[in-house]
Amino acid sequence: MAQVSLRKIVKAYEGGVQAVKGIDLDIDDHEFVVLVGPSGCGKSTTLRMIAGLEEITSGDISIGGTVVNDIPPRDRDIAMVFQNYALYPHMSVYDNMAFGLMLRKFPKAEIDRRVKEAARILDITPLLDRKPKALSGGQRQRVAMGRAIVRDPKVFLFDEPLSNLDAKLRVQMRTEIKKVHQTVNTTTVYVTHDQVEAMTLADRVVVMNHGIIEQVGPPQELYHNPATKFVAGFIGSPSMNFIPAKVEQASGALRLHLPQGIVLDVPAARTARYQAHAGKDVLFGIRPEHLTDDKPTDKSNTAPITLKPDVIEPMGMETLVHFKLDGTEVSARLDPATPAAVGAPLSLIAHMDQMHLIDPTSDKVL
Amino acid sequence: MAADASTAPIMPSAPNSGRASSLQRLARRRSTIAVLMTIPLLVVLIGLVAYPAGYGIYLSTLNRRMTGFMEGEWLPNGLGNFEILFESETFWAVAWQSCIFAISAVILKALVGFWLAHMLHHIPAKGQRKWRGMLLVPWVIPPALSTLGWWWMFDPAYSSINWLFQVVGIPQVPWLGEKWWARLSIIIVNVWYGAPFFMIMYLAALKSVPEQLYEAAAIDGATSWQRLRYVTLPMMANIISITVLFSLIVTFANYDIVRVLTNGGPRDLTHVFASYAFQVGILSGNIPRGAAVSLFMFPILAICAFFVLRGVTRRNKEQM
Structure with missing residues (x-):
């Protein structure tokens, strides 16, 4: 469990294109924050910088009070759920979930306890012996979440986790994610382009556009008191x-x-x-x-x-x-x-x- | 067979065209067309694979003058050539040398190829093409020619390698004159020639591993070594085993490098099956016994192929 804070974060690519233009954001302990915005607004880049998968051009990111700019992803104590799940195809569901704990040299009994507990929370106990190939999209998504939960990390990062699911399953999994957060209560940063996901899941929504933060606030606040035309038009469907x-x-x-x-x-x-x-x-x-x-x-x-x-x-x-x-x-x-x-x-x-x-x-x- | 006949509507037949229409129907069947279209390939396979293999087996049963079956003392008549080979020390040395050569050369090629592929994979795309092209050169030059070049470099009188050794103060090496050095020389040349093939196959395999798996592993806590061990290698397992099998077959049957570099010497200690079969069958004029030597490659490779392909099928079922 930890706070996450971003200070003047800039991400510039070769040729001077700035994907993120100096953003500041404080995420409280246990908070569920959703970064939302159209494609290319810098939300995924921001998430990947928190994960340590992208280098920060300038600024500071700290997790739990420690600046993590130069700390590799494996030492940041975070867990991430990817859009296309990124499950290891050659490992069973159990091994996929146990992998991170095994690398961290947890005792076998502890690994077993945590995997089974996560499988129970996510209702995937009967699938533990299967390979990812034999799972449906929704089941794979649960396994990807299970892999994050067993680690009991300081921060959960979700990168558009529901985008590959069909509309009906997306609604169902959205509820699941909310339930899981209510159970494990870990600080969560969630990226999506879907404002409905943002509104339904978030404690606070961060609306991004062109690499800057347009507005930060609870969903109702954004809906009733948008600060800019972009936020007013982006939040709510059909739009204003x-x-x-x-x-x-x-x-x-x-x-x-x-x-x-x-x-x-x-x-x-x-x-x-x-x-x-x-x-x-x-x-x-x-x-x-x-x-x-x-x-x-x-x-x-x-x-x-x-x-x-x-x-x-x-x-x-x-x-x-x-x-x-x-x-x-x-x-x-x-x-x-x-x-x-x-x-x-x-x-x-x-x-x-x-x-x-x-x-x-x-x-x-x- | 309804599906077979469903490709074309059946014409109402005129009274005296019954025979023609049934022929037409036969020609229109999918199965007939399929057989017709595979005939060219079947002809090639029968002409270039089945017939020579069958003829090779037949030849191996004949006596030296090819006037009748080779008599055996403790094996039935017709298997006399094999009996003689089993009792020949040279033959067992050749079998042993073939295995050492093929296995060590393939392992080295796989390691060098994997290392090169990894290096290339991490070069930015712009420079990658240039390096890829250059590194493929050894594989593109006909091996008989490039081996000649190596032969010069190993030759005791003009060896450039020995000259280099002399310059830096390393004692000279009898590259082709001493049995272990000669064996090593053959392996070096074979690795030099064959590693680019592994490199290009492994590079393709590396490029097909989704980047997100590495990212997930990095977040899961894997070091770069652990990423190689738990992500890259399992994801490449099929390509690795198929490439190794393919290379094992080609390397086991290698002829040109041994023939050009050492011609089997010193004292027949660097012969492999193919070069020994040529020596016995063509140079010494005992074609049936040469055929018997070359037939020994088949069971060994068949066993390798069985295990490798079984592994590939199993992994395919689980993962794809």
């Missing part, structure tokens, strides 16, 4: 709508002027916050789930908006409706009972207490 708008002053209140003559009232509680931007162009950000049917019981902090559906996607529990607003794509999540038809005007309401305004030049959320 961004509509060009202008803030106008109107007798002590603020109004947003959207394309096609749509005007929305800014809630009184936000007036002070946006006052300085009166008269300026901004991006109006609102999540599809905050554009709903015109029938809430409490209509405070809402604004009516009428749009013509372009595409309608019934999903069963909800219906996604897409609109075009002067070239901007807008989507809304509606009750499936809503009588929506393509081209027919549809009355919706925007939940303005959930809105965000974004400065189009800095991409910061105001």
